[in-house]
Amino acid sequence: MKNMSLRQIADACGGQLYNAEDSLTKEATGVVMDSRLVEQDYIFIATVGERVDGHSFIQQVYEKGALAVICEKVPSEITGPYILVQNSFEALKAIAKWYRMQLDIKVIGITGSVGKTSTKEFISSVLAQKYNVLKTEGNYNNEVGMPLTILKLREEHELAVLEMGISDFGEMHRLSEIAKPDFCVITNIGQCHLENLGSRKGILKAKSEIFDFMNKQGHICLNGDDDMLATIEDVNGIKPVRFGLGIENTVYATDVKSKGLFGSTCIIHTDSSTFQAEIPLPGDHMILNALAATCVGRILQLSDEQIAAGIASVPSVSGRSNILRLNKITIIDDCYNANPVSMKAAIDLLKLAYTRKVAILGDMFELGKNEVNLHYEIGTYAALSGIDVLICVGSLSENMFQSAQNANSIKELLYFKTRDELMNELPKLLHNNDTILVKASHSMGFERIVTQLTELGQS
Template sequence: MKHMTLKEISKACQGTYFGPEENLEKSVSSVVIDSRKVQKDSLFIAIRGARVDGHTFITKTIEAGALCALSEENLGDVDFSYILVDSCEQAMKAIAEHYRRSLDIKVVGISGSVGKTSTKEMIASVLSQKFNVLKTEGNFNNEIGLPLTIFNIREEHEVAVLEMGISHFGEMTRLAKMARPDICVLTNIGCAHLEHLQSRDGILKAKTEMFQYMNPNGTIIFNGDDDKLISFVPENKIKPIYFGFDDSLNYHADDIEDMGMHGTTAKFITPSSEFTAHITIPGEHMVYNALAGIAVGYALGMTDDEIKKGIESLVPLAGRNHLIETANLTIIDDCYNANPASMKASLDVLAKADTRTVAILGDMFELGDDADAMHYEVGAHAAQIGINVVISIGEYTRFLSSGAKNQNKGTEVHHYATKADFFKEMKNVIKPHDTILIKASHGMEFPEIVEKCEAF
């Protein structure tokens, strides 16, 4: 990471430094919260987790080469450097904010109810054709993950593409204060996290907190096909740029050719040009992602040829519409996370298969009082579009199964309380050459099902 001394760090987080005075002018090489990732001259931040307290590893990290530790506990008379703070989590955010301010880099902030990660991947793929890009990895998009991502920015990076995920009011404000985005992208306003945000209007309010700390001369990019976003006027007076299928929008798509499981080809129209590109990952939502990538590419001065190459270079991530072909099955691994909109979109992708189609679906979390009805709607949708077999696993998916059964479309429906129950019956409900969608909220831990299917 770019040079940041212990003196700077202590000041940034308003902590009290203890240890050798000569270390104050030394720079840390990295910032970590996992003791196993300590390198020479790392700063180790002792986070108190639900199961593990990082303070118990401080001495071990110093022995492993850490230059300093951040601690909420007074460590007494020790011969190494540490910074005493009231809250390690708050201190980490303050340090990340300080570090971000020191960087000469463009930041693209991405949020929305559905499609944050796939949009982030598309935008990063596009931008990497011209710039040295750092992007959010895995699920490092919250108040712990985002600062760690920011600390990974190096001097050679020219653009950072940061996914920003929230579930409560005020979270986006804290994320934006660290990220300070130059370009803000909102994919849509759906029904995720209704348990805390109550309504789509609440979700819109929470997501648009991002603009409070964005570059005042920056760019806002919205999905113009979203009814909430197309009518939203940012308080900072920045006029949004819109993308979508409507031909009145700044960036839109035409001549869309659905190639089933082999992706989509479309003509993309910009304010000054048009070009055709092939997206290898199936699903209509990927066309939206490509449009977002084009809008960001244009905002950063890219050419059509560079953008087209970035769109066509995109490869899927594990757990994100990742197509796996084995000797016996075709598997759509989309099990990283789920909400009603993304679940329906993935079922639409599954329906394109020219084999028997099987949907293995798990509970969707944080849907509030309407969770039962939303699961029911997903099951009904699966049957309506002709999915041959619906396998539901979990508590809420009882309602999903009911939704599928009650359509009377001939869909075969199975419900299991647990994954273990399903594994006992797996060979009886899955057949060779099936195309299988595997999707659920992250907490259901469905990668285990992907592994079982790969070995089928």
């Protein structure tokens, strides 16, 4: 890792280096917080978690060849170098900030209320047609995950595509200071984290903190169809490039043809060209993701052919509109998270199925004082969407159930107070060839429903 000697790491995080007289200038080969991932000459950052204290693994990581540990407590057995800090999480961020500045690499930062992960996948897939790209893995998009991703960068990487997620004011400011993005991509401003951010206006303000430390010669790519993002006209002299379905955008789509759950095709227009795109993932929001990727790709001088190839080869992501086609049923696994915007998009996706359509919807969290009304709104939306079966799960989702009941336009409507109550009854509720949407906030644990459905569908 470039310029990552023990002395430089200690200076970067403001820690006190001990027992390192013979290895002050030795460079680390990696930085991790999970002791299981330690390899030769890695730095292990010991943190105190809710269930596990990383300090208890210090001796093990030395035995695995760790160059040093960063810790908040003096190790009980000192068999190698260690850097003593007040707060290991703050040390992680400080080290990542330092390391980012050592690399001549462009960073694409992606944020928004909905679609960050799928947009990251589209942009990464497109840029990989020309560049060596490192992208955020899984849900590593917060003040712990993003620094760890940055610390995976190596000199051979040419671009980093970083997902940047927040739930409160100030978080994006801190993420931007670490990432120092050259590109800022915002997907939309929806209704999520309202408990802390208050309103869509508050969400826009919090997301806009991504601009605080961006490259002054950088680029901004915004969803031009979003009414809140449309209010951003200039950021420190940088004019946004806009993408969307409307022809007023710089990058837009026409001739959209749905292939149901098999994706869609369209003609993508840029400021100087048009080309055919095959989008393998279903839903209109995936078209927007492809347009965002086109926006970034054109700025980075990819050809239309390279952009089209990247769009066509984008992978699906578990828990995020991932289509599982099994022997007896088809599952739309969208259980990673949920808010009103993404919930409606998922219902719209289910509508594309040609079979009996079943929606298993659970509670949406962090919606603030309007949580009851927002669940009620989703129930009405689902009931009027044309799906066949709506199954509501969770205490907040009782409001969803009641509004769907009042709409009186759905063939079959069921309510379960808990996930486990539903799982006990689920085998009796399914028909062969059903298409089943599974969606709720992550803490509802709906991945267990997906696992059960997968077992039932393969039997």
